[in-house]
Amino acid sequence: MAYHSMTARYKLAPGSQVREEDFGLLFYTQRGPGLFFVSSGNLLDEDFFLGNLTLEEKLRQLSLPGSLADARLSELEKTLDMLKNKGVILEC
């Protein structure tokens, strides 16, 4: 499957909320209601879901060592795709 999350921007879907936790991000959606635990560490924050930055821009901003960025990138892309498919976030 080809991911395009690197260049996409995201925002929360209606009825979704997100907050930062020690492990990363915790998403809540009124549908269900449901919870999604995302172990993103400090790579993503709540503001990422205001839709101002792409994942690529966000990671560049963090100035991560290349190897770490590569290792986490694929995981984050999959997670964002999953959240999108579940209707928790929207591409904008």
Added chain:
Amino acid sequence: MSANMARAGLRAPVNATWEITWQCNLHCAHCLSDAGAASPEELSTQESRNLILQFAGMKVFQVNIGGGEPFIRKDFLELLDFLQEKGIVACVSTNGMLMDDKLAQRLAAFNHLYLQVSLDGVTEEVNDRIRGQGTYRKILSALDCLSRQGLPYSINMVLTRLNYSQLNSFQELAKEYKAGLRVSRFRPSGRGKGTKASLGPTPDQLEAFAEWLAEHDRVRTGDSFFCLTSENRRRKGLDMCGATKMTCCISPNGNVYPCAFLQEETFLAGSVRDQSFKQIWDDAAIFRKIRNLDVSACHTCPRFETCRGGCPAMAFHTYGDVSLPDPECLVNLKVGS
């Protein structure tokens, strides 16, 4: 994975149970709060608004409001408005006695509101034995009002030995009203302490209910039956008690407890009149204790990963010790029978 993340405790509750008043216009036989008369100790409107601000500041996603009967509070709609303004989802448990078309129409305007209407029998005889004479007809009238407005709501039943045989009829009734069905667990707290022996489901009924639940995927339980749930259903919910990790309870006077069924002096974590809600959530000694609770007697149980000892409140109300196993988990039910 998610359970491991939650087990250590979150920065804030996912949902907070808020018993907003002790006042109630009914006197149900199993009421967990022993509700009835109002108390001058209850949080004022301003104190309640301040608590909502604290919820919003901590990003509490959802507040589950019960009592007592929430709609008795004169300022209740104002408080719901404030929750809505702050983007907090409210789930209100009501007995339906004050519901009419005007109120249902007002509630239909909310975006972030779920209602649960309590009904404890699909026949007048069974319901009214638990909730009081004349309540069955009034509850159905409330359901009519809500359905006419297209409000999302669930019918909430507490499983008892009287209504156990009506489970399928409950489901049909909910379908008829286009409502969800939620089944809650009978716990011997509040007035339930005195009525557990006569109303609590029997071990055989609980075992059969576990099988019924496995076959009825859409029925909700608020995770109160996680110690009875099948492997399939487990994936949809919690595999542990969420008290102090994902939820807690605020009583009408602002006292904070691990859950609604542990509103006892021993479990008092603090009062929002004396401390911030965040301080209590982060630092209360009793919360740390419950977060680290280890029901060691269950370690060798094949279902340990499924329920981790079950409901501490059930253990407390049965044995006086939260660190003992839930007496009504699937394994203990079989041992007992």
